[in-house]
Amino acid sequence: xxxxxxxxxxxxxxxxxxxxxxxxxxxxxxxxxxxxxxxxxxxxxxxxxxxxxxxxxxxxxxxxxxxxxxxxxxxxxxxxxxxxxxxxxxxxxxxxxxxxxxxxxxxxxxxxxxxxxxxxxxxxxxxxxxxxxxxxxxxxxxxxxxxxxxxxxxxxxxxxxxxxxxxxxxxxxxxxxxxxxxxxxxxxxxxxxxxxxxxxxxxxxxxxxxxxxxxxxxxxxxxxxxxxxxxxxxxxxxxxxxxxxxxxxxxxxxxxxxxxxxxxxxxxxxxxxxxxxxxxxxxxxxxxxxxxxxxxxxxxxxxxxxxxxxxxxxxxxxxxxxxxxxxxxxxxxxxxxxxxxxxxxxxxxxxxxxxxxxxxxxxxxxxxxxxxxxxxxxxxxxxxxxxxxxxxxxxxxxxxxxxxxxxx
Numbered sequence: 001x002x003x004x005x006x007x008x009x010x011x012x013x014x015x016x017x018x019x020x021x022x023x024x025x026x027x028x029x030x031x032x033x034x035x036x037x038x039x040x041x042x043x044x045x046x047x048x049x050x051x052x053x054x055x056x057x058x059x060x061x062x063x064x065x066x067x068x069x070x071x072x073x074x075x076x077x078x079x080x081x082x083x084x085x086x087x088x089x090x091x092x093x094x095x096x097x098x099x100x101x102x103x104x105x106x107x108x109x110x111x112x113x114x115x116x117x118x119x120x121x122x123x124x125x126x127x128x129x130x131x132x133x134x135x136x137x138x139x140x141x142x143x144x145x146x147x148x149x150x151x152x153x154x155x156x157x158x159x160x161x162x163x164x165x166x167x168x169x170x171x172x173x174x175x176x177x178x179x180x181x182x183x184x185x186x187x188x189x190x191x192x193x194x195x196x197x198x199x200x201x202x203x204x205x206x207x208x209x210x211x212x213x214x215x216x217x218x219x220x221x222x223x224x225x226x227x228x229x230x231x232x233x234x235x236x237x238x239x240x241x242x243x244x245x246x247x248x249x250x251x252x253x254x255x256x257x258x259x260x261x262x263x264x265x266x267x268x269x270x271x272x273x274x275x276x277x278x279x280x281x282x283x284x285x286x287x288x289x290x291x292x293x294x295x296x297x298x299x300x301x302x303x304x305x306x307x308x309x310x311x312x313x314x315x316x317x318x319x320x321x322x323x324x325x326x327x328x329x330x331x332x333x334x335x336x337x338x339x340x341x342x343x344x345x346x347x348x349x350x351x352x353x354x355x356x357x358x359x360x361x362x363x364x365x366x367x368x369x370x371x372x373x374x375x376x377x378x379x380x381x382x383x384x385x386x387x388x389x390x391x392x393x394x395x396x397x398x399x400x401x402x403x404x405x406x407x408x
Contacts, residue, residue, distance in 0.1 A: 019143050031370045042397035043370045044385040047188065049258035051310055060298035061291050069294060073287035076278045077109025081293050084300040089249060089268045095241040102268050108277050111288050113222045113252040113265035118144050120218055120248045120267060123276040125150040129179035134165045135378035136343065138188045154378060159332045159345060163190040167201045171209055180216045183236055186223040189377045189384040190343040191336020193227065196234040203240025217247045223339040225256035225307060228315050231337050245270050257299045262292040314340050317387040317394055324398040328405040340388040347381040349405050355380050367404040369397050
């Protein structure tokens with residue numbers, strides 16, 4: 001008797017070899033499925049604010065609908081929005097804007113910051129190129145790099161050094177194949193923030209080291225507004241304006257204005273690279289949702305004071321989280337200075353043969369608390385928790401986690 005298969009057999013393109021599904025998205029889906037079944041799960045995985053979208057942004061969308069502003073927009077975004085992005089970027093980089101200010105033609109509005117990063121990788125990287133990635137890192141960086149055929153080269157950091165690379169580490173990692181350095185401050189997953197002096201020292205390595213003349217910088221600044229004050233936010237180019245012609249600044253409204261589902265990000269980069277990214281976007285997604293752009297115009301016109309209470313709330317939640325976690329004495333924790341994550345070293349609580357994945361599974365099964373394993377971030381003995389949820393649930397989740405730890 002002949003055998004039949006359940007469906008056609010096919011081979012995926014080789015570019016997908018070794019590319020992993022997003023661990024955070026997968027975990028969130030699992031948690032939502034458990035909640036739908038009535039399980040009392042506290043979700044400490046979410047990488048999105050729990051605040052509402054600003055009222056002005058919602059009003060702008062309604063007006064845009066009424067005015068039938070629903071047609072295609074330019075691939076790089078509407079001019080009004082690109083001008084506001086330029087104003088924001090120049091204000092954060094006065095050392096650049098005083099002499100060589102960015103223009104609207106240097107901006108590409110993208111489907112979230114993720115597309116801006118992917119556009120830059122596709123436009124800059126060739127197979128065999130090396131990308132320097134401080135570790136721990138946002139888990140999508142190495143997966144995107146794989147898709148270009150380039151290679152991620154990780155620069156390890158430690159809790160003791162606040163998860164920051166040093167100029168000596170950067171210099172030692174440079175090779176003739178190095179094409180790009182990624183910096184992310186405030187950071188996902190660690191919440192660390194580079195000071196202006198620390199960025200200046202890194203920029204000096206790239207501008208003064210022989211052989212580094214062709215190395216680009218991608219500065220992921222998506223958490224710029226969520227800063228707790230000890231180390232002020234510094235845009236990378238403000239520290240190193242001499243690298244203007246080989247730096248891509250990536251930002252967006254997902255975190256700073258709680259607009260995750262609106263998918264609004266952008267890149268600001270030298271004109272030659274920007275034109276390449278516009279070409280890529282024009283042949284892939286084209287311009288982003290026109291109504292989301294109308295909302296973004298309104299959001300970018302709001303004063304910083306409108307967001308002060310959100311930042312104060314995040315700071316209170318951070319402090320609460322650290323206070324409760326302090327009851328488990330064997331954790332490794334560096335207090336985050338920005339974003340809304342705490343990256344926790346659980347080595348002292350791991351059982352023989354256990355890694356962060358099996359640890360996270362055990363926490364979910366026994367304590368009904370969802371945390372993100374550190375392995376996809378390059379730290380197999382760590383977990384990441386988010387404090388972007390209301391205080392009662394946050395307190396309960398952290399207390400359950402500590403109870404689980406102390407039971408081991």
